[in-house]
Amino acid sequence: MTSNVALIKNSSWLDFLRKTGVWISILVVIGAIYGYLTEPQITTSMLASTLRQSTPLVLGALCGLLGERSGVINIGIEGQMLLSAFTGFLANVYTGNLLVAVMVGVLTGALLGGLLAFMSVTLKMDQIIGGTVINILALGLTGFFYQTGLTTQGKLQPIELGPLASLPLVGPVLFENPPITYLAIILVFVMHYMLFYTRWGLRTRAIGEHPRAADTVGINVNRMRYINVIIAGGIAGLAGAFLTLEAVGSFERAMTNGRGFVALAVMIFGKYMPFGVWGSALLFGFATALQTQLQFSGTIQIPHQFIGMLPYLLTIVVLAGFVGRTRPPASEGKPYETE
Amino acid sequence: MAMQATEQEVRGTFGERLAGFWRAASVPLMAILLAALIGAIILIISGANPIDAYAALFRGSFSNARAIGRTLEKATPLILAGLAVAFAFKGGLFNIGGQGQLLIGAIVAAALGFGLNGLPFIIHMPIALLGGALAGAFYASIAGALKAFTGAHEVITTIMLNFVAINITDFLSNGPWKDTGIVARTPAILETAAIPKWDSIPLGFFIAAAVAIIIWYLLFRTTLGFEIRTVGLNPNAAKYAGIRVARITILTMAISGLLAGMGGSIETLGVVGRFQPGFNIGLGFDGITIALLARTHPLGVIPAAILLGAMQAGSSQMQFDAKVSFEIIDVIQALILFFVSAEMIVRWILRIRGEGDGGVRLSSGWGQG
Numbered sequence: 001m002t003s004n005v006a007l008i009k010n011s012s013w014l015d016f017l018r019k020t021g022v023w024i025s026i027l028v029v030i031g032a033i034y035g036y037l038t039e040p041q042i043t044t045s046m047l048a049s050t051l052r053q054s055t056p057l058v059l060g061a062l063c064g065l066l067g068e069r070s071g072v073i074n075i076g077i078e079g080q081m082l083l084s085a086f087t088g089f090l091a092n093v094y095t096g097n098l099l100v101a102v103m104v105g106v107l108t109g110a111l112l113g114g115l116l117a118f119m120s121v122t123l124k125m126d127q128i129i130g131g132t133v134i135n136i137l138a139l140g141l142t143g144f145f146y147q148t149g150l151t152t153q154g155k156l157q158p159i160e161l162g163p164l165a166s167l168p169l170v171g172p173v174l175f176e177n178p179p180i181t182y183l184a185i186i187l188v189f190v191m192h193y194m195l196f197y198t199r200w201g202l203r204t205r206a207i208g209e210h211p212r213a214a215d216t217v218g219i220n221v222n223r224m225r226y227i228n229v230i231i232a233g234g235i236a237g238l239a240g241a242f243l244t245l246e247a248v249g250s251f252e253r254a255m256t257n258g259r260g261f262v263a264l265a266v267m268i269f270g271k272y273m274p275f276g277v278w279g280s281a282l283l284f285g286f287a288t289a290l291q292t293q294l295q296f297s298g299t300i301q302i303p304h305q306f307i308g309m310l311p312y313l314l315t316i317v318v319l320a321g322f323v324g325r326t327r328p329p330a331s332e333g334k335p336y337e338t339e
Numbered sequence: 340m341a342m343q344a345t346e347q348e349v350r351g352t353f354g355e356r357l358a359g360f361w362r363a364a365s366v367p368l369m370a371i372l373l374a375a376l377i378g379a380i381i382l383i384i385s386g387a388n389p390i391d392a393y394a395a396l397f398r399g400s401f402s403n404a405r406a407i408g409r410t411l412e413k414a415t416p417l418i419l420a421g422l423a424v425a426f427a428f429k430g431g432l433f434n435i436g437g438q439g440q441l442l443i444g445a446i447v448a449a450a451l452g453f454g455l456n457g458l459p460f461i462i463h464m465p466i467a468l469l470g471g472a473l474a475g476a477f478y479a480s481i482a483g484a485l486k487a488f489t490g491a492h493e494v495i496t497t498i499m500l501n502f503v504a505i506n507i508t509d510f511l512s513n514g515p516w517k518d519t520g521i522v523a524r525t526p527a528i529l530e531t532a533a534i535p536k537w538d539s540i541p542l543g544f545f546i547a548a549a550v551a552i553i554i555w556y557l558l559f560r561t562t563l564g565f566e567i568r569t570v571g572l573n574p575n576a577a578k579y580a581g582i583r584v585a586r587i588t589i590l591t592m593a594i595s596g597l598l599a600g601m602g603g604s605i606e607t608l609g610v611v612g613r614f615q616p617g618f619n620i621g622l623g624f625d626g627i628t629i630a631l632l633a634r635t636h637p638l639g640v641i642p643a644a645i646l647l648g649a650m651q652a653g654s655s656q657m658q659f660d661a662k663v664s665f666e667i668i669d670v671i672q673a674l675i676l677f678f679v680s681a682e683m684i685v686r687w688i689l690r691i692r693g694e695g696d697g698g699v700r701l702s703s704g705w706g707q708g
C-alpha cells in the first residue's frame with residue numbers, strides 16, 4: 001500500500017498546522033486570558049457561544065468532507081439539515097422523547113443521503129443539481145407540512161462533566177455542554193481516525209482520488225459511495241437535530257439560514273481534514289458569536305444588518321483566499337463508470 | 340460556392356424539426372406529469388382530494404381574463420429568473436444567486452422610481468428598469484470576478500451574496516430609503532415609473548418575453564454567444580482557441596445578474612410599486628427549476644415560467660376551495676426539478692433510446708472550474 005503516495009496521509013496538513021495553527025492558537029489563548037481578566041462574563045459566554053455556533057458547521061462540514069473524500073459533492077447539506085431539523089422536531093412533539101427525536105433526525109439525513117447517492121451514483125446526474133433538488137425538496141416539504149404553534153417537549157440540556165465543569169473559564173466553555181456539541185467534537189476525532197488509520201478510510205480516499213485504481217484492486221466503488229454518502233447524510237441529520245432539539249427548541253421556516261453552504265466553505269478552509277474542519281468551524285462560530293454579541297451589547301454604532309453580514313462575508317473571503325490553495329479529491333463530482 | 344448547403348438542409352425538414360422538438364419536449368412534459376402524480380399522492384396522504392385541488396389550481400390560473408392576467412403577472416419575474424439561470428448554465432456557471440441579484444435590482448428600481456422627479460414616463464420608466472437591471476449585473480459580477488480570479492465556486496459565493504443582499508436591502512428600506520411611518524419599506528414609486536397594465540394583462544410580461552428572444556439571439560447568433568457557449572462546454576478548449584475565459588466568465592455572470600435584476604425591477608415597477616423586505620422570497624430557486632425545465636433554452640423558459648406562474652397564481656384559489664396549503668406547489672416544483680434532471684428515469688419510462696443531449700454538467704469540483 002505504500003506505492004501510492006497520494007493516498008498516504010496527506011502530510012500537508014501538518015505543515016499547515018505548524019505554520020499557521022501554532023500562531024493562531026497562541027493568539028487565541030492570549031486573547032482568551034486577556035478577555036477573561038478584563039471581562040470575565042462576556043469572554044466566557046462568547047467562547048461558549050463560539051463552540052455551540054460551530055457545532056452545526058462542524059457536523060455539516062464533516063458530512064461534506066466524507067462525501068467529497070469518496071468523490072461525491074454534496075451541496076444538499078442545507079436541505080438535509082433543514083428536513084432533519086423538521087422531522088426531529090415533529091418526532092419530539094409527538095413522542096416527547098428526545099432520543100427518539102434525534103434518531104429520527106439522523107435517519108432523515110441518512111435517507112436524503114441515500115437520495116443523493118441514488119441521483120449521483122445510479123442516475124449519474126450532475127451532483128450539483130442533485131444537491132439542489134434536495135435543497136428545494138426540503139424547503140417545499142417543510143413548508144407544506146409545517147404548522148404554526150407547535151413546540152418541543154423540552155430540549156437537550158447541558159451535561160456537566162464532573163469536577164472539570166467547575167474549572168474557571170475552561171469549565172463552562174468546554175465541559176458544560178449539551179450532548180450533540182460533545183458528540184460533534186468526538187466525531188472529529190473518530191472521523192480522523194477512521195479516514196487515516198483504517199482500511200475503510202484508505203478505501204474511501206481511494207475511491208475519491210482514483211476510483212479506477214480502487215476498482216482494479218477489487219473495491220466496489222459505487223457501493224462504497226452509497227454507504228459513505230448515507231453515513232454523511234446521517235451526520236448532517238445530526239446537525240439538523242442540533243438546531244431544533246438543542247439550540248432553538250422549535251422549528252422555523254428555512255431556519256438553517258445558509259449553514260449548509262457555510263459548512264462547505266468550512267470544509268474547504270479546513271483542507272478536507274477533520275481537524276482542519278474543526279478549526280475553521282470554530283473560526284466561523286466565533287464570527288457568529290461576535291455578531292450576536294455586538295448586536296445585543298449595542299456598544300458599537302453600526303446598523304445591525306452590517307453585523308449580520310459578517311459570517312457570510314467571511315465565507316466569501318475564505319473561499320476566495322483558500323480555494324486555490326487546497327487540493328480537493330481528484331475524482332469528486334465525476335460519476336464512476338465501470339468498463 | 341456550389342457546395343454550400345441550403346438553409347433547409349442545415350436545419351432539416353419540417354418533419355425532422357418537429358421530431359427534434361418532441362425529443363426536446365417529451366422529457367419535461369413527462370417530468371411535469373410524474374411530479375403532478377406524486378403531488379397527488381402527497382395530497383391524498385395529507386387528507387385532501389387531488390382532483391379538487393388541481394381543478395381549483397386550474398380555475399385560479401386560467402379560467403377568466405383576470406386569472407390569466409394574474410398568471411402572466413406571476414410568470415413575468417419567473418421568465419427573467421429562469422433566463423438568468425439558463426444563460427449562466429450555457430456559460431458553464433450555476434448562478435444560485437438570482438435571489439440576491441433580484442433584491443438588489445428591485446430596491447434600486449424602487450429608489451429610482453420614487454427618487455427621480457419630473458421625468459416623463461417615456462424616460463423615467465426605462466431608467467428605473469435598466470437601473471435595477473444594471474445593479475443586478477454589478478452584484479452578480481462580484482461572484483463572476485471571484486470565480487475568474489480566485490476560483491471560488493459561484494454556487495457558494497452567490498448563495499452567500501444572497502444573504503448579504505437581504506441585509507443590504509433590509510438596511511436601505513429601514514434606513515436611508517425608508518418611507519415615512521413605522522413600516523420598513525421604501526416610498527411608493529411615482530406614476531411615471533410604473534409599468535402599466537393593458538386591461539388585466541401586464542405589459543411587463545411582453546418586456547420579459549422580448550428579453551428572452553434577445554437572449555436567444557445573443558446566444559445562438561452572435562460571436563459573443565458562441566464564445567460563452569464554448570467556455571461553457573470546455574473552458575480549456577476555449578482558452579486554447581484564444582477566448583479570454585476570465586473575461587467571458589465575468590461577462591456571463593454579469594448578464595445573468597442583469598436578467599435577474601431586471602426581474603426584480605419589473606416586479607417592483609409593474610406589480611408591487613415599492614420595495615418591502617420579504618420581497619418575493621424563493622424566486623431564485625424557481626429560476627433553477629424553470630431553467631432546467633426549459634432544458635436551458637432561452638425560448639423554452641417562457642412556457643416553463645408560465646407553467647410555474649400559473650401554479651403560483653392558482654395556489655390561493657386552491658387553498659380557498661380545496662383547503663390545501665399552497666406550499667404543495669413548492670413540493671411539486673421540487674419533484675419537477677428532480678424528474679427533469681433525472682432524465683434517465685423519464686427516458687426509461689418513455690422508452691426513448693440512445694443518449695440525450697446529456698443535460699447540464701457543472702460539478703467539476705470547487706476550485707477547478
